[in-house]
Amino acid sequence: MITNLIKTFIELFGDSNEEICTFFAPGRVNLIGEHTDYNGGHVLPCALEIGTYALVRKTANPFIRFYSKNFPETGIITVSYDDLSYQEQHGWANYPKGIIAAFQQLCPIETGLDILYYGTIPNGAGLSSSASIELVTAVMLNELFAQHIDMLELVKMSQKVENEYVGVNCGIMDQFAVGMGKRNHAMLLNCQTLEYRYLPVSMNDCSIVIANTNKKRGLADSAYNERRAACEAALAKLQKHINIASLGDLTSEQLEEYKHLLSPLEQKRARHAVTENERTLEAAAALEKGDLARFGELMKQSHISLRDDYEVTGTELDTLVEAAWKHEGTIGARMTGAGFGGCTVNIVKDESIPSFIEQVGKEYAGKIGYEASFYVVKIGDGAREIAEAKEMSV
Template sequence: MKTLYETFREVYGEGGEIRSFFSPGRVNLIGEHTDYNGGHVFPCSLSIGTYAVARKRKDNLIRFYSLNFKTQGVMTVDSTSLAYDAEHDWANYPKGVVSIFKESGYDVSGFDVLYFGNIPNGAGLSSSASIELATAVLLNELNHLHLEMVEMVKISQRAENEFVGVNCGIMDQFAIGMGKEKAAVLLDCNTLAYSYSPVVLEKASLVIANTNKRRGLADSKYNERRSECERALAKLQEHVSIQSLGDLTIESFEAHKHHITNPIDQKRAKHAVHENVRTIEAAKRLKAGEIEAFGQLMNESHVSLRDDYEVTGLELDALVEAAWSEEGVIGSRMTGAGFGGCTISIVEDQFLTSFQTNVAKTYKEKTGLTPEFYVVEIGAGAREINQLSEAL
């Protein structure tokens, strides 16, 4: 924090009240490709994320600077005429949040802000939603708007959908805004009903492993999978009164799946239904402290994503299979959209070093790539932090 404050003054000059904010990254423990199918997800917020140091201005100018993209320098925009600009790159995410705040009728002034993120870029840990929520919280606090966090979550999702043009669901923003220390949140993506499950990993840790494979296929395949599930749902709706695949039990799906005549569409729907049921069960298991059972459900989730949804690919499968063969691994699966990105594993603490060494070796032999590992803690959601007095 001391470095961030010093850099802020170097970039923007002295004077005024400087305030600091933190917004975490997120990882989804289980419940993949269920959000747009009307199902449940089970993410948690992380101890890594995006720091924002900001100072309110008396005019309408906004100045953005990121320590992660120093070569782009300070970007200055007028908050009264915000528009997407490809040259502004990462800054379009916070610009979008400001734009939606203003569009929603909230009176926000200009500000100077410095960002620093320690989420690995492109790893699928939601750095974009993290910077969105950091911006939403700083706008809320600097302008004394007194908004509820759920409202800021919805604004941040709208910013990504409408301003940036990425058709994401609400899971990322919700997990980051509503995250709770040492707990995961079970979220019904249809109703936004949610509950928390304590994550008590006695003598074990969450380990995120980055495949370091560029996720070039993820966007096109994501749209393809959505279409396949929509076709499957339409076929089922001719015979069953449901709004989404998430409305089905496994038994009702098995009884009516023959109506989905396209075998590929049927496989996609099978994953959506089974994964939703798995996710609800996983939350119960975790709440009951049954970590081994939770780990088994993680493993089953990966198999379903590999065989029925077909979004894993060589690299994610290699990383997960290497994890499964290691002593002390309670569960491991891909997390995120797929075709690259990360895996999430629960590993007993005494095996953390051997896990990373052995998995890296096996993975490199199979793919030629070197993975990166992050032993992470579950942290609280987006918030203002008051660390200036401690830092200086």
């Protein structure tokens, strides 16, 4: 595949004696801990082997040229260093533009760049294609211009770009999982302190299966920001009576004691944030014990809370998850990502995967009217340069 990407790169941008460098950043799936990251709670994501490739070459031009094989209709997008502002017509290219603008503040980039992107993450699936393109660009610039910036700082930079440049008020989980991923490990991350530890994932003849609803939804256009605002309002009210920095500091018992301070809607939103944080910690303990059955039970509880208290699932996600729960090979199933479409994450017995895909897919198509897509995924490493690709580019 890298050989074909190099060929496409040369066809697009022409030949040159300058070296073409190749970088990769994964997508991510969150096993449990949804909508807890911006509430100061814990999450349990892992990086995937699917992700975003970026091929880049320095040029003598005073501009950057972007091209995505996933969006060929946009053609080559040319951007001057004098104007790296957000432009709606640039679509996907605003994510790498934002990273370049952030880098420009650290060290002026005094060379042109030709960049080809190719993503193997399904578009709009909720597997963090945006964080993947941000981190692949950040790692690329860090390496090309020898800035020696720590990965965690690149993660923070990427989150800031998504918050302030793109305008999506996301927490740090997506960028963290993409940047800090480790093969065959999940990451238990405290999103308030950024303390984390790697947990080996032993699937015991099971695999992670991602099911994509194929319902398109834009994160910035969703009710995501409304949910966050409700949690922030609840926190502000609670902080007048209890010493907490975030909802992640709160226990279920404390929330029950002080819930009269909150509106009915704020109670529901806060209850999800608090109980999901508790479930995530219990799920991490179950994973360390190799207790996949308990992990699966907690996944189910997570989805029910996201459906009833946070109200971010919808017919498509609920249909996929409920069909999965009925299948005899399912250990656990829940929505993952922001919601309102996107994907479910499922732990399925290997021997049952073909019938799982067939039966769940049939039930979904029958009720929704179009098909879901299924991906059996492996847990991979975080964002990095693909060193072996260098020889191919010479």
